[in-house]
Amino acid sequence: MRVFIIAGEASGDKLGGALMTGLNSLRDDVDYDGVGGPLMQAQGLQSRFAMDELSVMGLAEILPKYRSLKARIREMAEAVITTKPDVLITIDSPDFCLRVARLVKAASDIHTVHYVAPTVWAWRPGRAAKMAGHIDHVLALFPFEPPLMQAAGMACDFVGHPVVAEPVASQEDADALGGGRVVLILPGSRRGEVSRLIDRFGAAAARIVQDVPNARFVIPTTANVHELVTTRTAAWSVPVTVLPAGSAQKAAWFKRADVALAASGTVSLELAASGTPMVIAYDMAWLSRIVIGRMLLVDTVTLVNLVSDTRTVPEFIGANCQAGPIAEAVLQVMADPTAQRAAMALTMKRLGQGGDPPGLRAARAVLARLP
Secondary structure, eight states, X not given: OEEEEEEOSHHHHHHHHHHHHHXXXXXXXXXXXXXXXXXXXXXXXXXXXXXXXXXXXXXXXXXXXXXHHHHHHXXXXXXXXXXXXXXXXXXXXXXXXXXXXXXXXXXOOOOEEEXXXXXTTTSOTHHHHHHTTTOSEEEEXXXXXXXXXXXXXXXEEEOOOGGGGSOOOOHHHXXXXXXXXXXXXXXXXXXXXXXXXXXXXXXXXXXXXXXXXXXXXXXXXXXXXXXXXXXXXXXXXXXXXXEOTTOTTHHHHHHHOSEEEEESSTHHHHHHHHTOOEEEEEOOOHHHHHHHHHHOOSSOOOHHHHHHTOOOSOEEEGGGOOHHHHHHHHHHHHHOOHHHHHHHHHHHHHTTTTSSOHHHHHHHHHHHTOO
């Protein structure tokens, strides 16, 4: 069985590595070709070029590489068409991967699978119909996505979210961090969002400590924002512990925290996996506020709320991202997290916790729908 597989960033490499692990456990004749990172290479892929070439985000980064990326798209499509694999599997990175799939389908009948459904439930629902012209099968991370993909004309299987397979710290590791009330601060992993949120989160922390004098504030960081966070929190009126990127204590702090104040994103699922109640806050540039606000199709952007079909996680988005109301919500959640804990447990169950690993489920789905 010949599989051509493409991932364009670290999260896709993780999904691809798990999928390939699943395929290798089910078949002993799988031959891989394509592009991927170290996790996919460890499962038998010899990447045609470094995956990092595709890991670009934002207009300012893409423009200088536009010609080379277009060339890579053509190169990958031609390689698929020439080698005629049993299946082409593209993983996330839609700006690159779906363009490859479009060229492949225009010139062949090769079966195409895309791993990670587009967020048509949140905005731009027309993307599903466009995908259906060149994608046969979608592997979805969320249980509410298959009907949306099927309505557009594609086969779709919910295979579980990778967060359910991630290790979680033990209670013993969490307890070893000491006493006091702990507030985890998660202002994001991109410099722009950190710059917009960090001062407001600091002001919220100052308000929280008025009611909870023994509160401890902890901020895990990524390498690209560690210096920025350290510099900006130096002016905070409350003591804060900034964890460096890759800190061995990060998982333990996730488990130890009484509550988290977090930027919007998949981090809400990481917190749910650790059983940590949360408040979500986010802001963006004013033009993005206006445009996205008009396009948004849902009344909440927090994944725990969406998956559990509750609204137990308070969120403060755009103009509502203000320190005072955020702090009040954090204090309320800290005082009574019961409803939110139930919603988080339901979220993890619905995402596949306790079942087979998502990578194995994805592998089974791919094999089951091969023509």
